[in-house]
Amino acid sequence: MSIKSAIRFAIPTVVLSSIPAVAMAEANLQSDDFVGISFWLISMALVASTAFFFLETQRVSAKWKTSLVVSGLVTLIAAVHYFYMRDVWVSTGDTPTVYRYIDWLITVPLLMIEFYLILRAITAVSGGVFWRLTIGTLVMLIGGYLGEAGYINVTVGFIVGMAGWAYILYEIFAGEAGKVAAGEAPASVQSAYSTMRWIVTIGWAIYPLGYFFGYMAGGASMESLNIIYNLADVLNKIAFGVIIWNVAVTESEAK
Ligand SMILES: *C/C=C(C)/C=C/C=C(C)/C=C/C1=C(C)CCCC1(C)C
Numbered sequence: 001m002s003i004k005s006a007i008r009f010a011i012p013t014v015v016l017s018s019i020p021a022v023a024m025a026e027a028n029l030q031s032d033d034f035v036g037i038s039f040w041l042i043s044m045a046l047v048a049s050t051a052f053f054f055l056e057t058q059r060v061s062a063k064w065k066t067s068l069v070v071s072g073l074v075t076l077i078a079a080v081h082y083f084y085m086r087d088v089w090v091s092t093g094d095t096p097t098v099y100r101y102i103d104w105l106i107t108v109p110l111l112m113i114e115f116y117l118i119l120r121a122i123t124a125v126s127g128g129v130f131w132r133l134t135i136g137t138l139v140m141l142i143g144g145y146l147g148e149a150g151y152i153n154v155t156v157g158f159i160v161g162m163a164g165w166a167y168i169l170y171e172i173f174a175g176e177a178g179k180v181a182a183g184e185a186p187a188s189v190q191s192a193y194s195t196m197r198w199i200v201t202i203g204w205a206i207y208p209l210g211y212f213f214g215y216m217a218g219g220a221s222m223e224s225l226n227i228i229y230n231l232a233d234v235l236n237k238i239a240f241g242v243i244i245w246n247v248a249v250t251e252s253e254a255k
Contacts, residue, residue, distance in 0.1 A: 027091040035223050038230045039086035046079035049238045056245060063121045064248035070114055071241035074107045078237050095222045100229065101145045107237065108137045111200075112168070114244055115177055118193060121251075123184045129177045133168060140164030144211060154215045162208060172197050188254070192247035199240050206232035 029036045053072035057065045081103035085096035112133035119125045140161045147157015171177055181193040206228060214225035 029086075029090055033090065035226045035230075036086060036090045038227055039082055039089055042230050042234060043079055043082035043086060045234065045238060046075045046082060049075040049241060050079060053241055053245060056249075059252070060248040061252040064252055067114060067117045067121065067244050068248055070110050070117065071244050074110050074237050075241060077106050077110075078103055078233060089226065095226060097145075097148050101141060101148070104141050108141060109134050111236070111240060112137055114240070115172060115193070115196065118189060118196075118244065118247065119177060119180050119185065122186060122189050123180060125180050126176065129171065129175075129180075132171050132175065133177070136164045136168035136171065138164070139167065144207075148211065148215065158208070158211060158216065161211075165204065165208070169201060172200060186251070188247050188250045192243055195243050196240060199236060199243075203232060203235045203240075206235075 029040060050072050053068050053075065057068045057072075060068060081099050085099045085103075088094055088096040088099065113130065115133065116125060116130045119129070141164070143157050143160025143162075143164060145157075146152040147154045147161070178197075181190060185193060210220070210225050210228040210232070213220035214222065214228075220228075
């Protein structure tokens, strides 16, 4: 094994093996705490996905490596937050809103960068795509946080958040990013791009639905809100990464 590839193995291994040290639960997980169990299961799936995405960077050609690294960073950052969220839930029964939003604040912009990166791997795209997606993300998350944490009226927070999300959807469907993907991308990239876009539409819709039923319609308990957010993360972080991994491998092997 060359020094370079030894380093490539060593970094993810060290990072991953340090996670359990920061994640000691204070109370024990109860056998009927299904929200706590879902936090646990998804933490493990996120750790495994991180190792997978990082190691697979060795297999794809140079211009696809960044996309896979970003997928691995998303699942790594989420894994660490899941350990903390699980602890809050298991020991207090409270909804871990702050950790949830700090995670989103870092991982959602990274997911948005993926659109920019897969287009940039195949053609020239302006940095404006990146900035518009980032601004949409910030408006969406800040609105949602202020509403969930009680700083502003929940309905106002919801409306501001929806406006940010609508702006993101506009950019990836009809804006510059959408046009570049439709006009210049090879078939495998177009199909990955369109699947990613549907994830941002359908998969992401789960969060505002959770917010709506959890805080506004009064129909959902905090148990269901957390289960809903957790399952949505499996789709939007892990499955999203797998789609990128698939296009990266396909495009690398095509050459
Ligand atoms: C990995 C985490 C992801 C992909 C989180 C995504 C979160 C959203 C799409 C949240 C959206 C919201 C709205 C559209 C309205 C206001 C409330 C939010 C923040 C839940």
